[in-house]
């Protein structure tokens with residue numbers, strides 16, 4: 001009896017609990033409210049002091065080990081002497097209209113409140129299509145910043161326009177870290193679908209890379225009446241045992257061989273961070289929560305590997321700001337999304353597992369520096385769902401929306417503008 005009451009209280013009391021984010025002025029309620037980033041200046045100053053006091057490893061300068069000591073020094077000195085968080089914060093607040101809310105999802109018979117931070121820009125066009133944009137790791141909602149205006153207000157009326165919703169994944173940016181285990185791609189998909197319903201978009205399309213490209217497969221699968229179609233710039237699919245056997249006997253095509261080779265190289269050489277984050281995330285989080293430089297270099301190691309240096313270099317401002325999107329609330333919540341991905345079946349060990357099948361029409365874009373996504377043969381991509389169209393680029397990397405917006409935007413326009421094939425005629 002007492003236990004029963006306790007359970008009821010857990011369910012109900014939880015729903016009315018107040019959410020917060022460490023070091024940030026924020027409140028979350030079921031009615032969406034405008035939000036401007038406002039980080040405690042004392043925290044920013046404490047962070048700068050920690051950066052200044054950072055101890056560097058005695059590096060032997062082995063390039064394949066990761067960022068150089070020169071990288072470390074450049075970032076540290078800029079952070080200590082020049083980096084201006086206030087200016088960055090003002091600029092993000094000025095360019096992106098942000099909100100907070102709490103959506104409710106159900107798990108068995110329990111209602112779970114999920115607090116979210118999101119960007120929402122509506123289009124002036126009355127034929128605009130609602131688009132849910134999902135970021136990934138080691139990015140944040142900032143990934144949308146270079147494409148959002150072109151999506152809401154494309155250069156001419158023959159291109160489709162979008163109402164854009166770009167949330168922070170739970171535990172990333174300014175969406176509070178889940179307080180209990182279990183919030184992975186399944187619950188994130190439920191929360192994002194609930195967010196779209198709350199904003200008055202019962203049906204919508206999706207776009208995403210990295211975790212965004214993975215969560216969209218869950219969401220499309222779980223909400224076939226709501227997700228009309230999607231575009232992914234990270235459609236992953238590991239080679240099967242059969243493919244590997246074919247490779248061994250020399251029966252794979254040139255494209256298949258190249259894909260398996262790049263995939264294996266990435267998994268063997270560059271994927272250590274993921275194995276830690278999906279097994280013992282707090283092992284690294286203790287260090288990264290304490291050290292802003294440690295956190296920054298942890299993320300930059302990967303950021304540097306997966307951009308196309310012919311098109312893009314990270315500025316010191318970007319490197320620091322992107323790392324703060326983890327450091328401000330503490331990186332652990334975002335890092336352990338990898339473990340939740342594993343628990344929800346998206347990974348098996350070092351491999352991607354069988355992600356949910358998507359029956360809606362989907363288009364994918366591939367960029368050469370996006371090691372696990374690039375060069376996946378269309379036929380193999382189709383094992384994961386109804387992939388109708390593949391755009392293959394000879395430039396660009398993992399953060400296409402941020403890095404090469406002028407290559408990604410035409411794919412988005414072309415796919416969602418092809419109303420009969422993508423299914424966006426639904427919105428006519």
Ligand SMILES: *[C@@H]1O[C@H](CO)[C@@H](O)[C@H](O)[C@H]1NC(C)=O
Pocket residue numbers: 016017018
């Ligand atoms: C939430 O915050 C409001 C305003 O500060 C306060 O009145 C209320 O009691 C709090 N609720 C809980 C459950 O802590």
Ligand SMILES: *[C@@H]1O[C@H](CO)[C@@H](O)[C@H](O)[C@H]1NC(C)=O
Pocket residue numbers: 067068070071072074075313314315316319
């Ligand atoms: C880090 O070093 C690499 C290799 O020299 C260079 O290309 C890159 O611009 C450096 N980045 C920073 C932030 O110093």
Ligand SMILES: *[C@@H]1O[C@H](CO)[C@@H](O)[C@H](O)[C@H]1NC(C)=O
Pocket residue numbers: 108109
């Ligand atoms: C959910 O509630 C229904 C109706 O009260 C009950 O029959 C069912 O056993 C509950 N399921 C779980 C998983 O608690």
Ligand SMILES: *[C@@H]1O[C@H](CO)[C@@H](O)[C@H](O)[C@H]1NC(C)=O
Pocket residue numbers: 155156158159
């Ligand atoms: C609209 O803009 C796109 C992209 O800039 C361009 O390719 C297309 O030709 C334009 N169409 C018209 C009718 O101006």
Ligand SMILES: *[C@@H]1O[C@H](CO)[C@@H](O)[C@H](O)[C@H]1NC(C)=O
Pocket residue numbers: 420
């Ligand atoms: C799209 O479908 C409609 C209805 O079936 C048809 O009238 C139209 O010609 C099609 N458009 C294209 C470009 O195929």
